[in-house]
Amino acid sequence: MKKRFMPGKVLAAILGTALVIAGCGSSGATSDFAKSAVDTAEYGVYEEAAMADEAGGSFENGGETVADTSRKLITTVNLTAETEDLTVTMTNVEKKVSELGGYIESSNIYNGASYSGYSSSRSADLTVRIPAKNLDAFVDSIEGSNNITRKSVNVEDITLSYVDTQSKKNALKTEETRLLEILKSAETVEDLVTIEDKLADVRYQLESIESQLRSYDNLVDYSTVYLSIEEVARFTPVEKENAFSRMGKGFMENLSDVGEAIVEFFVWVVSHLPSIILFVLVIVVIIVIIKKADAASKKKRMKRMAMMQQPVMNQPVMPNPVNNVNTPAGQEKGQDGNK
Structure with a gap:
């Protein structure tokens, strides 16, 4: 009996094999999809950052048309002043700083005395932060009540750096949003880990850039004044x-x-x-x-010399035979003998 060919069974077998192959490759395809999605998000962010850099370049080229209020300027002032009464001057400085809405960042006061008792002139070194709009008023108050011996002003324009940093922040914000959307469609644990790692890195960069922008804002909004005050008996003349x-x-x-x-x-x-x-x-x-x-040493020497001289003085004096013969007594003895 001949066996009949059954196309229905063959078709069913082919479909079953295809399903098995598809099941084996599902996880790899999902992972590739997640990586591809992350790469796509990064490409979009890089493209936006490049566009932002171009915008910054156009800002630089057309800087003349931008209003002065939009520029980011960091102003630093160095003042060296003389005063006849340091206590009064310090009180006036603290009062003026408070009136203008600023604050004293650091203060170092020398009272002109030391442990050795040596005294010198009193002095103070201050770092003052003043709102940029009130800087001129503060400097004028210092110059009006003290003798200024040195003054320097430095202005740094950070507009381009600020715009570039701001554009990087916007690009990272966009990348964060896209990664959050991709995270919602992730199906496997591997996809979740990959996307979350990338999201953590983006957020870390974002926090660093935001901190830098806050530092820029503080330096721009509050000018820095390095003030050195010395108490003197006489002002140093500034005229020739x-x-x-x-x-x-x-x-x-x-x-x-x-x-x-x-x-x-x-x-x-x-x-x-x-x-x-x-x-x-x-x-x-x-x-x-x-x-x-x-x-004591001199007394010992004298005693030693006295002891050395005493034996010489105590020795008997021996008669000299020759002298006896020549004396009259000797001659008499000789004459008696002759008799």
């Missing part, structure tokens, strides 16, 4: 003086310095009097010890 005036001023300053040096010397002597007395006592004790030691 003639020779006679300079000689007279130099003589008076030198005379004043000599007087101050004498006062400082007496202050030093009085403040170090206990140490000086102790030092003098030590010197006196050393001198007394040296004198006593020298006297």
Whole structure:
């Protein structure tokens, strides 16, 4: 009996094989889809960033038409001032800073005294942050009540850097939105991990850029003033003086310095009097010890010399035979013998 060909069964077998193959490759296809979607999102972000950079370039080329209020300027002022009363000046500075809506970022005050007793002029170094719109008013107040010996102003234009950073922020925001949309359509754990890793990296970059923008805003909105104040007895003249005036001023300053040096010397002597007395006592004790030691040594030498001379003085004197013969007594003895 011949077997009949059954096309229905063959078709069913082919369909079953196709389903098995499709099932085996489903996970790989889904993963490829997630990676492709992430790459597409990145490409879109890069394209937007490039367009933003072009926009920044056009901003630079057409900068003349942009209003001054749109520019990002960082202003830094350095002031060195002299005052006759540091306490009053510091009070006025703090009051003016508060009135203008600023704040003192750092303060270093030297009261002109030390442990050694040496005194010098008092001084203060301040870092002041003033709203940019009130900077001129603050500088004018310092110049009006003090003697300015040094002043410098530096203005840095960060407009292009600010626009470029802002465009990068917008591009990262767009990338974050696209990644969130792709995350909703992810079907496997591998896809979720891949997209979330990329999303975390984008958010980290976004936080860094936002922090940089906040720093820019603070530097632009608040100008920085480095203020150095010194208390002096006489202001340093800023106008040009003639020779006679300079000689007279130099003589008076030198005379004043000599007087101050004498006062400082007496202050030093009085403040170090206990140490000086102790030092003098030590010197006196050393001198007394040296004198006593020298006297004792001299006495020993005298005694030794006396002992060496005593045996010589105690020896008997022997008569000289020759002398006896020549004496009259000897001659008499000789004559008696002859008789």
